[in-house]
Amino acid sequence: MATETIKVNSREFVVKKYSFPTEQIPRLDYQDKKAEKLIENGQPVILTGSDLVGSAHHWDIGYLCSNLGSGQYTVYSSADGKFKYYDDKKLTQNKQFKPPTTQTDMTFQEFAAKLKRKDNKELMYLQQPLNETVGTRIVMDFTNFNWGWANETQKKNHWGPMTSNLLLVGMEGVITPAHYDEQENLFAQIQGYKRFLLFDPSQFECMYPYPIYHPHDRQSQVDFDNPDLTKFPNFANLKGYEGVVGPRDVLYLPMYWWHQVESLHGHGETISITFWYKAAPTVKVVYPLTSGQKVAIMRNIEKMIAEALNNNESMPSFMQAMVQGRYT
Numbered sequence: 001m002a003t004e005t006i007k008v009n010s011r012e013f014v015v016k017k018y019s020f021p022t023e024q025i026p027r028l029d030y031q032d033k034k035a036e037k038l039i040e041n042g043q044p045v046i047l048t049g050s051d052l053v054g055s056a057h058h059w060d061i062g063y064l065c066s067n068l069g070s071g072q073y074t075v076y077s078s079a080d081g082k083f084k085y086y087d088d089k090k091l092t093q094n095k096q097f098k099p100p101t102t103q104t105d106m107t108f109q110e111f112a113a114k115l116k117r118k119d120n121k122e123l124m125y126l127q128q129p130l131n132e133t134v135g136t137r138i139v140m141d142f143t144n145f146n147w148g149w150a151n152e153t154q155k156k157n158h159w160g161p162m163t164s165n166l167l168l169v170g171m172e173g174v175i176t177p178a179h180y181d182e183q184e185n186l187f188a189q190i191q192g193y194k195r196f197l198l199f200d201p202s203q204f205e206c207m208y209p210y211p212i213y214h215p216h217d218r219q220s221q222v223d224f225d226n227p228d229l230t231k232f233p234n235f236a237n238l239k240g241y242e243g244v245v246g247p248r249d250v251l252y253l254p255m256y257w258w259h260q261v262e263s264l265h266g267h268g269e270t271i272s273i274t275f276w277y278k279a280a281p282t283v284k285v286v287y288p289l290t291s292g293q294k295v296a297i298m299r300n301i302e303k304m305i306a307e308a309l310n311n312n313e314s315m316p317s318f319m320q321a322m323v324q325g326r327y328t
Ligand SMILES: CCC[C@@H](CC(=O)O)C(=O)C(=O)O
Pocket: 127, 166, 168, 175, 176, 181, 185, 187, 194, 259, 261, 262, 272, 274
């Protein structure tokens, strides 16, 4: 895999080189009117100065070890360093599906001890919603997040309720492959550096998500390291954005935007916290529809057809019969 060296804020990073062009994600002070406008328009922006999780800036592996308590944490392991999400509620309908990662529950102390070992054959990624099992100092830090700004941003943009804060602790080199989420996300970086590759929802045609009933629903089928352009020809037209988030940065990651996230080498484990919000309710449909709305429509139609047919094997021929020679 070819690599290239990029310079971000006088820091150099060696990153994987992909086949598609990218532009820089805007990087603005969180109080800059331009930043507020981008969020209002559902456009990604890296925000500086918000101190959204300023009270957690001292979080490192040692501090978390001493203060996260003895609760169980979900840790994924992967031989190739890729952590493609899969919905285990969809495993029953997909008996032949082989999960690409293994999932183990362990205490944070066990996880930290594994991080220290030099004989790890697999990369590990802890992904756990912050819950009431954490110690009092973590609760204090959590309480002191910049909720004033977060709540104001949620309100101004008519987002729905916040659903979860996921704590992410990744080894250098872990990759979350390209996918989209159906929630708004204020992504707060605490330690280490993550490269975000983002793609507008209108790039749906280039990303070839798995069928909606597949465990990898919302994930791209395309292997970015070795794209199969026979099977996925439009991937050759992909255009994206990219940026590196470091400690104290917050990325506004709009709903339905595709993203691939890479924990960069040379700066230690990455620690991040997500702030996920349900979508703003659609009060009045305004035309033209946004690209995100069109993805939502496609998803709903695909869901309805899958439910109506009640037989996933018949989906491909049904969907093709609907468009082939008619809309192609
Ligand atoms: C499980 C969530 C992973 C995260 C990406 C990353 O930091 O590796 C992401 O995809 C998101 O915040 O939406």
